[in-house]
Amino acid sequence: MNIAAVYHEAKSRYAYAYDKDTLHLRLRTAKNDVDNVKVIYGDPFNWGPKSKDDKTYTEHVWKYESTEHLNMVKEYETDLHDYWFIAIRPKYRRTKYVFILEKGDEQLLYGCRYIVDISKNKEKVLDLFNYFNYPFINPIDVYKAPEWVKETIWYQIYPERFANGNKENDPKNVLEWGSIENVKNNMFFGGDLEGVIEKLDYLANLGINGIYFTPIFTSPSSHKYDIINYFEIDPQFGDIQVLKTLVKEAHKRGIRVMLDAVFNHCSFYHPFFQDVLKYGEKSTYKDYFHIKKFPVFAGNPKDFHFDDDKNVLNYDTFAFTPFMPKWNTEHPKVKEYLLDVARFWITECDIDAWRLDVSNEVDHAFWRAFRKVCDETKPDFFIVGENWDDSYAWLQPDQMHSVMNYEFMFPVWSFFGHRSIKATEFKYKINKLLCLYPKNIGEYLFNLLDSHDTTRILNICQGNKQIMKLAYVFQMTFGGTPVVYYGDEIGLAGGHDPDNRRCMIWDENLQDLDMFKHIQKLISLRKTYPLMRELDIKWVDTNDNTNHLIYKKQTKDGTLYVVINNQNQPLNLMKEELVGDFYDVYNDKIITIKSNYIVNPYGFLILKKLCKNKE
Incomplete structure (x- = not known):
């Protein structure tokens, strides 16, 4: 066996409490390298006489919970590894456990401190010193x-x-709705919260039951990720009464509301940062930001390259833009200020969720306090959170x-859109x-196909709407909580930011x-x-030849059952498991x-197995 590939870690994504009574255990091995994996587990303090007849307790032994060693299930495979899984319910909510790996006649015991061949060292099977521990x-x-x-x-x-539901609050430089396709972030078309209110019935008809808004607080930009006043709705969007x-x-209408919390950085024009620019080291707010040296900045930030x-900045920012100075969230006053923001909008407007911008750059202590609030x-x-990669440390x-x-989005792009991977590799990436x-986290992941930060899914699919439909079939039949980016449902196109932020099309023609x-039906079915x-x-x-799943x-x-034919040829479906009535x-x-069934090019099936009537 390839011992170097074997991996487990106690109290991690490999060993976690699924609920108050159940532990999930995972083990990784090299691909196709192990025939079977067993688990021995039991309470670390459960010792007793070796036999029922021993009334004098002359010889104590450890009492593991299962009468027979339990078999794990080989649940998923990737290109390099197999992943084994078992759910156990420790009687007293604490347990020690160890793995037995089998390949032919070979039996290896894999513990936290050593790996041993138990066919030659049977006495090591019950060496609790080598057992992994889940304390409680x-x-x-x-x-x-x-x-x-x-x-x-x-x-x-x-x-x-x-x-645009209220032209009275349009910016002075507003452009006619949809008049420009090649949009920029410094353009304004007059969209506002009253416009959303007017379209709530449209959204309810689509079937969605949650809205995620990008920032709506006072800001000089169209995207509002550079906030000047966190306690005020941007006047061009409305006011607090409109949000309420x-x-x-x-x-x-049964629709929840999520707002966007930009707590990594603020606007160059935020009054606190303006005070730092004006008073330098004497500013009350100088420690609210990550200042490297004074004077902080001179000249027009628009001219900075x-x-x-x-040419580097004298203060930390989001990326390298001078317009977004980074908050020092470790500072008590900054923490208090931002947590008051979080509390205020929940209390005042009864919002249901926060999305956290650039969440992986903010310290964990702040997020713990934020969660508590x-x-x-x-x-x-x-x-x-807005994290673009493995986020277990935050979850x-x-x-x-x-x-x-995004770990969901990128494989979907590669398989359906870019056509850069085949069916088997796609399966491996989804399995990974x-x-x-942990499964209880996976059930809540925010699964997107595109967003305001990415190219739109229609463009990713090279304008092929049949392929785009397949991507939505996969998303809507996947666990977690799916999201539709505005306009996708009516075929709105767009390249990378800012082209992905075009005006919504409301002319049904x-x-x-x-x-x-299509998307409405998938939502209804889900x-x-x-x-x-x-x-x-x-x-x-x-x-990989027919590129089907x-x-x-x-x-x-x-x-x-879900069948996806990701090719421009008909698929002759021949699978014994899929013979019968559906x-x-x-x-x-x-x-x-x-014996066979034809699936159209770029077609799909969602089939519910019909049970045979009992005679």
Whole structure:
């Protein structure tokens, strides 16, 4: 066996409490290297006589909980590794455990301190010194998130470009709605919160039940990620009363509301930073930011051009833009100020969630305090971080519930859009994602296909709307909580930022109504069939020649199959497991699959297995 590839870590994503009674254990081995893995586990303090007849307790032995060693399931595979899984329920909520790896006649015991061949050293099997330890399942340490999120389909709105409901608050330099396709971030088209209120019935008809807004607080830009006043709605969007109305009307329709918290940085024109620029080292706020030396800045920030050798900033910022100085969130007054912001909008407007901009650059201590404030203010509040890679360190019970799941988006782009990977590699990448986080976290990840920070999914799919439909089929049949970026549902195109921020199209003659119906139907099906929301995937078939996927979602309540034909040729579906009678849930009809079945080019099937009548 390839011992170097074997990996487990106690109290980690490899060993975690799924709930107050259940532990999930994972083990990684080299691909196709191990035939079977068993687990021995038991309470570390459960010792007793070797036999029932020993009334004198002359010889004590450890009593492990299972009468037979338990077999793990080889749950997922990647190009390099196999991942094994088991759920156990320690009787007293604490346990020691060890793994036995089997390959042919070889048996290796894998513990926390050494690996040993137990066919030659049987006495090592019960050496608790070598057992991994889960000391105790403390309920407060178990990851939890609001139950409502599992059933939420989000819709991301970039307010300045969604809808103009009140021309009275338009900026002076407003442009005619949709008059320019090649948009820039310094352009204004008059989108506002009243426009969103007017379109709530449209959103309810689409079927979404959560709205994520990019920032809406006072800022000189169209994107509002450079905030001047965190306690004020930007006047071009409305005011606090308009937001209160929006939230109330959204809640009437069963739609939750998430705002964007920009706590990594603020605007160059924020009064605190302006005070630093004016008074330098004498400023009350000089320690609110990461100042390297004084004077902090001279001249017009618009003229600044970063150069690593010749022209660097005297203060930390988001990226290298002088317009966004970075907050020192370790400073008590900064922490108090920003936490007051978080509390204020929950209390005043009854919002349901915060999305945290650039969350991976803010210290963990701040996010722990932030989580505490949110939990105390509204117990079923939801928090999503903007992290672009492995985020396990932030997804702890005392920090964030979820992150924008770019680890989901990139493989989807590669397989459906860029066509840079085939079906098998796509499966491996999705499997790796499914093993990246504990299952109770995976159920809440914010799964996106695009956003205000990326090229739109239609452009990623090279303008092919049939392929884009397939990407949405995969997203809506995947676990977690999916999000639709505004306009995707009517075929809005756009390259990278800022081209991905075009004005929403409201003329139905210019909308792709077929795409709208497709996404609307997938949303409806996801609500109707909980199997679509199940996290775990069982792969039935992937084929690199035909580039198709077949996978299933399975629980005690039934089985749902998904077939995706990611090629421009018909797929002759020949799979023994898919022979029989099925309910085609997308097309609302019963079909019978015999020895083969034709799936159209870039077509798909979502099939519910029909149970045979008992005779």
